[in-house]
Amino acid sequence: MxxxxxxxxxxxxxxxxxxxxxxxxxxxxxxxxxxxxxxxxxxxxxxxxxxxxxxxxxxxxxxxxxxxxxxxxxxxxxxxxxxxxxxxxxxxxxxxxxxxxxxxxxxxxxxxxxxxxxxxxxxxxxxxDHRTLLRVTVYRDNKKFKTFIALNDAVINQGNFARLIHLSVTIDQRKMIDFGADGVIVATPTGSTGHSLSAGGPIIHPQLPAFIMTPICPSSLSNRPIVIPN
Incomplete structure (x- = not known):
């Protein structure tokens, strides 16, 4: 602070x-x-x-x-x-x-x-007390649909029906991983004590410049939460 x-x-x-x-x-x-x-x-x-x-x-x-x-x-x-x-x-x-x-x-x-x-x-x-925010942009048919600001987290999933979906993660234009899961949570340090924590993610101090990527019920045991530098 x-x-x-x-x-x-x-x-x-x-x-x-x-x-x-x-x-x-x-x-x-x-x-x-x-x-x-x-x-x-x-x-x-x-x-x-x-x-x-x-x-x-x-x-x-x-x-x-x-x-x-x-x-x-x-x-x-x-x-x-x-x-x-x-x-x-x-x-x-x-x-x-x-x-x-x-x-x-x-x-x-x-x-x-x-x-x-x-x-x-x-x-x-x-x-x-400065807090990290997420800027989330949704694209549909390769066109920008809407941009959201979030203090806690963003969740990508199938919607009302919980079933396996295939996800591809790219960070700074570099492909990181492809995996199957019910979804994925991208959380800020503030959001690390919420949905991400319930899905097995770590708690991060609010002042750390980082994000958390937490898979939701991944199909492989090797897909674990990861802390990403902001």
Missing amino acids: SPKQNKPLNKVGLVGRKNIGGRKDYIEKLIKYLEKKGKKVNFDSRIANCIGKRKGHMSKGKMFEEMDLIITLGGDGTLLKAIREASSENAPHILGVHLGTLGFLTELHKPEQIFETLDKMFKGQYYI
């Missing part, structure tokens, strides 16, 4: 989890706090529906282009889905507040901690 300097956090975006309706009082209190601090506040459609206010609504994609800080209000799923909107290295800082079911990745596990934490952040008293 490294101290972050010279970036004022003047524009703050709020991203809410599904079924956040029961947190209306908390969200209104947070917005009032931010506005009192002189911050420009925008929020996604879930927050807008929760507080019954459209003024200030902004899409998550636009938030990642314009905001200095994005606060996710939910669990790990809310944070992971929000990060998919990241499109550049100049993406805003992200602070996760645990209001969901699973909060392994969220920084704050008690919602009321947000006010003390933001007081310090607005004074520049915070650190940035």
Whole structure:
């Protein structure tokens, strides 16, 4: 981690989890706090529906282009889905507040901690925990179909039907291996404790510049997870 300097956090975006309706009082209190601090506040459609206010609504994609800080209000799923909107290295800082079911990745596990934490952040008293992201591009008929951003992992499999598929892996334009399996997981260090771990992959420290390639139920015992330099 490294101290972050010279970036004022003047524009703050709020991203809410599904079924956040029961947190209306908390969200209104947070917005009032931010506005009192002189911050420009925008929020996604879930927050807008929760507080019954459209003024200030902004899409998550636009938030990642314009905001200095994005606060996710939910669990790990809310944070992971929000990060998919990241499109550049100049993406805003992200602070996760645990209001969901699973909060392994969220920084704050008690919602009321947000006010003390933001007081310090607005004074520049915070650190940035840099995490590796995956950029995944899907091609169909040799044409680029769509590009995704992921914090944890990408999975290639047959879909709803679990059956053996044949995979060919190339790294830096050099063919690595052909193998048969139910699929393959490519995970970041952050994602190493998730799906990849369940499939037999190793745990990697979040700061290591590496990826993990983990076969899912390979047909050969020689096909083991491998750590690849980033």
